[in-house]
Amino acid sequence: GENVGLHLPTLSVQEGDNSIINCAYSNSASDYFIWYKQESGKGPQFIIDIRSNMDKRQGQRVTVLLNKTVKHLSLQIAATQPGDSAVYFCAETLNSGNTPLVFGKGTRLSVIA
Amino acid sequence: DTGVSQNPRHKITKRGQNVTFRCDPISEHNRLYWYRQTLGQGPEFLTYFQNEAQLEKSRLLSDRFSAERPKGSFSTLEIQRTEQGDSAMYLCASSLFSGEGELFFGEGSRLTVL
Numbered sequence: 001g002e003n004v005g006l007h008l009p010t011l012s013v014q015e016g017d018n019s020i021i022n023c024a025y026s027n028s029a030s031d032y033f034i035w036y037k038q039e040s041g042k043g044p045q046f047i048i049d050i051r052s053n054m055d056k057r058q059g060q061r062v063t064v065l066l067n068k069t070v071k072h073l074s075l076q077i078a079a080t081q082p083g084d085s086a087v088y089f090c091a092e093t094l095n096s097g098n099t100p101l102v103f104g105k106g107t108r109l110s111v112i113a
Numbered sequence: 114d115t116g117v118s119q120n121p122r123h124k125i126t127k128r129g130q131n132v133t134f135r136c137d138p139i140s141e142h143n144r145l146y147w148y149r150q151t152l153g154q155g156p157e158f159l160t161y162f163q164n165e166a167q168l169e170k171s172r173l174l175s176d177r178f179s180a181e182r183p184k185g186s187f188s189t190l191e192i193q194r195t196e197q198g199d200s201a202m203y204l205c206a207s208s209l210f211s212g213e214g215e216l217f218f219g220e221g222s223r224l225t226v227l
Binding site: 034049099105 | 161204206
């Protein structure tokens with residue numbers, strides 16, 4: 001398959017451990033944020049989103065935390081599985097999603113079985 | 114498969130040639146986006162449409178690039194006089210204009226300019 005990110009920051013975790021992926025976003029006016037997962041040779045896939053009026057949102061095995069004071073997002077993955085290995089991108093937008101998403105640089109997550 | 118479809122998946126061309134990519138969005142989605150992604154980088158916005166209207170173009174979109182969505186359904190992205198720096202993955206995404214920003218991406222069209 002195609003290698004999405006050759007020179008990205010990499011996080012290696014043991015299978016079953018929790019993963020935390022961090023993202024610094026750029027625009028203090030952004031009000032809607034999304035985490036995407038991208039596997040080799042595939043397009044980005046939605047994981048979870050959060051609006052700026054929240055500081056935490058939980059999904060299935062994933063939690064997103066938003067700290068607007070320092071313009072920081074994190075994605076927590078519980079009980080990381082080999083299928084979680086991918087590149088993860090945060091994306092931000094203005095006007096509740098009515099302007100195009102701006103993506104961050106991404107982090108490669110490698111799960112060690 | 115009712116997802117976003119892109120073709121061709123891979124295109125190898127010589128510098129100076131023209132190439133065209135096609136995107137078929139999810140049928141009920143009225144917004145369609147083009148992004149470009151190079152190795153090690155996140156997707157970069159190029160342009161987007163709401164129905165057939167092109168609402169925004171990035172400064173990344175030089176005059177060699179043109180995108181159309183003539184009937185508000187599929188879209189084409191044409192690159193004229195390709196340069197080696199155009200080599201990238203071209204991603205198409207669609208969404209339903211509802212205030213939610215989630216985009217549904219296709220698998221991308223990989224362009225290699227020799």
